[in-house]
Amino acid sequence: MQTDQRKSAINKFPLRLVPSVRRGAEEFSQKEGVSLNQFINVAVAEKLAHLQHESWLAARPKPTGANISRGLAALDKPTRNRPDSGDELPEGYASIRSTEEYKQASGRQ
Helix, strand or coil, X not given: CHHHHHHHHCCCXXXXXXXXXXXXXXXXXXXXXXXXXXXXXXXXXXXXXXXXHHXXXXXXXXXXXXXXXXXXXXXXXXXXXXXXXXXXXXXXCCCHHHCHHHHHXXXXX
């Protein structure tokens, strides 16, 4: 029963590719060690993910100065935890946010 449901969920779709595109897809599918069908499925899925991400980026609220300031303030809060070995800041490190130039540009004087 489950096999029948799976077969009905997968639709066949005749696809016409320009010969040069088909040759390129065949070459790369062979290099990847997958069928041409699998290669095309992955390529379409990647393109859809890219388009959906662009759509999400366009629809999300734009960052405001207030949001950025709150985020930077959260990052500036000290923590009780010491950094793991090797994650310490280098000797003499100074954050760009402590420079007068940055403070003037960001309006944080």
